[in-house]
Amino acid sequence: MSGWARRLFPGLDPADCARIEGLPVQMLPQGAHLFAPGTRAEAFAIVLSGRIEVSLTGPSGREILLYAVEPGQSCIQTTLGLLGNEPYSGDALCVGPVRLVLIPAAQFHALMASSEAFRGFVFRALAGRMSDMTALLERVAFTRVEARLAAALLELARDGTVEATHADLAARIGSAREVVSRRLESMARRGLVATDRGRVALRDQAALVRLSLAV
Structure with a gap:
């Protein structure tokens, strides 16, 4: 994958590109945790392949998926x-095998201080993630559970x-899991889906599209 840093950071000094690619x-296996609550960021992660999902767990034990980090994307929590x-x-969980490069904190701060191209990438990515987080907050606050489901x-169907x-x-x-279970049972009674352990079959995708757009 020679040249990946140049493609990811257009305009970055060739010497900086070489140091990053060096x-x-x-390699992280499926199920590995890149970081956990309470730990501190020691490096800036660049995902080359795979997917990492970052979630937040509240005091009640309820969990919410904040965002996913895929190749070419950054992690707002790390930034x-x-x-x-x-x-x-x-908490950052690898949902499959992940290949990544970790830029040590000292090198990250040096690049932020010296490279406009690197700063631009970091701040554009940060702005994009903040926009995603705002959209997530709006969906949770203003969209009905059944529409979100x-x-x-x-989105997940294959x-x-x-x-x-x-x-x-x-x-x-x-x-909450109990809420999702009740909503899926309701959808199944209406013929929209069929449920099995760990699996949901979509029976009426057109109706699900209409439902997803309901406010």
Whole structure:
């Protein structure tokens, strides 16, 4: 994957690109945690392949999926941790095998101080993530649970089937597992879906699309 840093950071000095690409590529297995609540950011992660999901768990045990980090994207919690020296509040889980490069904190701060191209990438990514977080807050606050659930099912479906537990779906839409279970039962009675352990089959996608757009 020679040249990936140049593609990711257009305009970055060739020497800085070479130093970044000279960092070791790390392999994390499915189920590995990149960070956990209370730990501190020690490096800026660049995902080369795979997907990392960052979630937040409240005192009640309810979990919400904040965002996912995929190739070419950054992690807002890590950026804020490095810039503000604050501990992580979320948990980052590899949902499959992940290949990544970790830019040590000292190198990250040096690049932020010296490279306009690198600063631009970091701040554009930060702005995009903040926009995503605002959109998530709006969905949770102003969109009905059933509409959020329908939208999540449509997004996750592969060949008309969603492979996810009720707890996974609840975390994705910012609700409780019991609520998701009741909503899925209601959808099943209306012929919109069929449920099985860890699986939801979409029976009426057109109706689910209409439901996802309801306010």
